[in-house]
Amino acid sequence: MASDASAPGEKEVKVRRKRREREVRTKASEASEVQTVDIEELTSAGHRALQDGRADDALSCFRNALKAAGQ
Secondary structure, three states, X not given: OOOOOOOXXXXXXXXXHHHHHHHHXXXXXXXXXXXXXXXXXXXHHHHHHHHOOOHHHHHHHHHHHHHHHHO
16 A cells, blocks of 8 residues: 555655746746846946947947846
8 A cells, every 4th residue: 555655755855946937047047137127227227328428338238238138
C-alpha cells in the first residue's frame, strides 16, 4: 500500500515551485515596466535637450536610453 501513495511532501514542493515561478514572473514584469519608463524618460530628456540646444546632453541621454533598451 505504501508504494501506491506518493511521497507526502511531493505535492507541497510542486506548489512551492509554482509560487516561486509566479513571483519571479511578477518581479520580471515589474522590472520591465520600470525599464520602459526609464527609457521613455531618457528619450524625452534627450529630446528636450535637443530643443534647448544642448547637443552633448541630448546625446548622453540617447546613449543611456539605448543601453537600457539593450539590457
